[in-house]
Amino acid sequence: MPFCRDCGKEVMEEWNLCPFCGSELSNSENNGGDSQSTSNSGIDFTDSAMSGDIHHTIINNDVEAVTNAVLIALDRLGVVNSEPSVNAPAELVPPEMAALSVGEGVDYYSPTNNRWLDACEVIAVNDDGTYDVTVPKTGQIETKYGVVIGDSPGTIRPAIPLFSEGDRVLGNWRNAGSFYMGTIVDINSDGTYDIQYDDGDAELKVDQSRIFHAPQFDVGDRVFANWKAHGYYFPGHIGAIHPDHTMRIDYDDGDVEDDVPLSRIRIIPDDDTQMQDYAESLSEAEKEILDAFRVFDPDESGTISAAELFRILTAIGDDPIDVDEVHELFNELGISMEAELDYRQLAKWLVSH
Known part of the structure; x- marks a missing residue:
């Protein structure tokens, strides 16, 4: 086997450069x-x-x-x-679900009809956090005891929508687990929402369980970012926020990634020591x-x-x-x-x- 004339290391015959010293081989x-x-x-x-x-x-x-x-x-x-090998921490902001009061209007998700029924009313707030509600049916009023706020059959939700038109949100696209930034453009009579996503797509009749308030970010905020969308989250700071709602991420290692969409960014709360320690x-x-x-x-x-x-x-x-x-x-x-x-x-x- 030949040798490199500069460093003396053995080299392969077909090599053009010595990998050890970088010298050109004759x-x-x-x-x-x-x-x-x-x-x-x-x-x-x-x-x-x-x-x-x-x-x-x-x-x-x-x-x-x-x-x-x-x-x-x-x-x-x-x-x-x-x-x-490591699941990145995720921080999504759920819509606020304030406690209900007696006399407040709610919708009831009927397991029988498999849909939301409106014109229901809270008649009691129980010590365990559940509610008793009246549900109008044809010719009568039924009482449901011990129900909770939720999105599944047998639960209730406030009659007033949790989101408003124009709200900036993260929507779980087609319930597939991927969240995208968008805007509420319409509230439907069945309590679902129409979302116009920033990438141009739209989704109709999205259940509120698939929608989260968009986290609010500022320049300088400490964040995790999904680096190049490869699925690996690395700590850094928000270096800039652009008009199209994308951001520049200044990573701790000195790397910079621009035009990062909000769906790839996770806030690192100041009071979350576990997440702070993980980032460090x-x-x-x-x-x-x-x-x-x-x-x-x-x-x-x-x-x-x-x-x-x-x-x-x-x-x-x-x-x-x-x-x-x-x-x-x-x-x-x-x-x-x-x-x-x-x-x-x-x-x-x-x-x-």
């Missing part, structure tokens, strides 16, 4: 004296490198593209994986990784070369990865040893797994 070193050499100057991928959709479109030393391709490589090497521990863990990378970034550019990462993976640590395995994968993904990658993004992935 033809005799990297392909056994053959005067024809091939250069891998970019990254082969198209559409979505994060999803592993790798093809043969060249992107010349694009830091974002290089970083994405490296993350795929680390995933396949088992250094990281694509499944989040996450930042500290990421800082340790960043400090390790900064050793190889004396210019503080925020990037390191793929060659340097190659050396870290194959020559540093208690359990280095096989050189041939890393080189084969880097070559397959078209990762040039000269390419630069954003190690702040890499640190986020490492701390999330």
